Amino acid sequence: MSPSVLIVDDSKSVSSVLKQYLIELGLDNISVCDDPLLALSQIKNDLTAFDAVFIDLHMPGLDGLEMMHQLDNLNYRGGVIIISGLDQKIIDLAENIIKTTQLKLLGTATKPFSLSVLAFLVKRIRYIRNKAYPKADFIKRRELVDSLKNKYIVPYYQPKINCRFDTMLGVECLARIDVTGRGRISPDNFIPVAEKFGLYDEFFELLLHQALKDYVNFSLTHNTKSPLSINILPNQLNSDKLLYQIDNAIEKSLFPIEMLMLEITEHQALHTQAQLKNLNRLRINGIKLSLDDYGAGFTNLGQIKNLPLNEVKLDAKMVNGIALDPLLEVICRSTQEVTSALGLQFIAEGVESEKDLAVLEKLGVDGFQGYGICRPKPIDEFERWFQVWNRESESSRYRN
Template sequence: MAIEKTLYQIESLLVVDDSTVQREHTVGLMRDMGVDLIYEAGNGHEALELLAMLKLPPSLAIIDLEMPGMDGVELIQQLQQSQATFPLIVASSRETSLLSSVETMIQALGMRVLGALQKPLNREKIVAAMKSFDVAASTPQKNDSLPSICESELAAAMRNGELTAYYQPKVDMRTGMLKGVEALARWIHPTMGFIPPDRFIPLAEQGGLIHELTLNMLAKAMAQAALWNERGLPLKVAVNLSPLSLDMPDFVQKMSDLLAQHALLADQIVLEITESSVVANLGSALGTLARLRLKGFGLSIDDYGTGFSSMQQLARIPFTELKIDRSFVHGAHQRQNLRVILQSALDMARRLELVTVAEGVETMEDWRLLQESGCLLGQGYLIAKPMDAKDFPIWLKGHHRRLPELRMPVSHDK
């Protein structure tokens, strides 16, 4: 099976559980799934002592939460303080809301968690968690030792065309059909390789380069949209706006000029704005957004639900689209609290006549939940990663073959 191939990458495993019966059960499951070297500990203190003696850390740890003395939560906190880097699976017979809270805690601590599983454990639950092991093992972690970059390098990169746009598809939740894309800024440095946006976007904002970067990305996205139009693929293209763009006095005019240059209609462009973007200079920002809406541009509230001002912003700004943050989408099929929040946001958006987009859709289970909940558009790794425009035709051919799988099941209820 495919999962065995993944498990072969686990050279060693640590199982921490105070129940001998349950610990042996977990060990047996993992041995049956191809893991040979397994360490055992009956509580948190034993686990820390064992780890201190090992020359190499385990590839993965499965940790029970309820243990006498040092519980699983305290053990995880101790592991974070000791800068442990191996991924975790947590397990408990307690309620799912508690498991979800611990999972979020681990992520907030900057550690990798593959799953928060309810006991009793079985093969299916572990396999589902292990599906993300390859991603967790191969995803580059934030590395503060990366070579520093300066504003002059970023300015030169923009002049030299090193910054480009990648596109992530947005598809109809009912049919799977492609409806639009989100344009995302990418910097491919000639010597350092890929530089993540969370490094160069703040640099652009601090160094006064964000206006140039924003207009550069808008120009690239509109040029690509025009090219797709010529090829019979009219797609809505979403572009992220920096909060600082809303203070540009001639921003609306520049947007109109770009539209004319590429012979596009404004309703083909959606401008994504984070909910905190308009707080700093409310009057100026609201004026810019109102003028953009008057011109016909779509306005999307991005990362909805991650701040405290979401509903206030919906009341203030003429949004046309609500984009639900991945933190409320990923794993929602397993977590009741996420399902309630997700359904509430979708119901509210429908009453406000907003297009709803769920980002971070990574599993078919979450895809089906979003279909049943009435979400209109989906975006995430289940559909596609962001890609260069030249790779789009190949992806689209493969995606068409997946449409029967993605299509909403026909209800036979009378």
């Protein structure tokens, strides 16, 4: 089913042009409203009626910024896209204001419209719609509590590889949990439950301790200094607790702090003073930072330079099928140019096909991660994979 979209603009001609573009891009469930008050009433009657709303900033009676403020008060959780032909400084300010709310700002469509920009926004609309209607079989709170109590947390590991030089740039820790009677459960089925019931901190602490212990042994055995990455949520940066958890785990495991990288998911905005302060504190203490799922959330290329990052990871949705999609190639190339200029490592996630890999290598991507390289594995299986890969890599380097 196609995502449902509402266009709110007092200019019927602008709405007509935008609607036609969206139809060309594969959307067929599009509503148009030239009255922001009427649009608010429609959304209030059914908060799930529209997966995304395009909103013009400059409208008589109720401007777009105020409409978005009221959408936030209604707890609207679809995507929001700004429409505007105003000065870029005004648009930037509006974006920054919206990012202080709980709204999902997907981007801005400036007038006159660019088909390539709209295509990118449509991909984001489809992405958040899939996230809003997951097929995951969520575990129950009681099951998660029992798994945490019994420490049934199982770290899985997946490498980031530079194929040109046959080197391992890093390893990401991805969690699984064991649930009695259900077997091993993937993150999509328990992370939302952990967040909802305030159990994420406990889960993260257990995962962190086990992962650092595993990786200390792995790095010593195989003489590697490739960083270990662990995912954190932006809201963990709102307090000092994260720093204390990391200090405690590093002290107990004797893990080299310079080998730790934290991957920050991009599905929530980074905007509070506390978040930015704690990001800087992490970097000051020698911990590396990676922006995960870039292209699927809130951060744009212009904002990357203001975050104390070491790495940017392009979301799998922007990678899968890149060999057949010129727009994805443009997005990847522009991201590579910016990250290269800023001295950041650029990783493509979700690499599954050799054709996509060839295009990504041509575009100058630093490293690759995905099922086409290596599936996530528990530590014993990952070590066996690494031994085979390392022998083959050494042989390849020797031949060259």
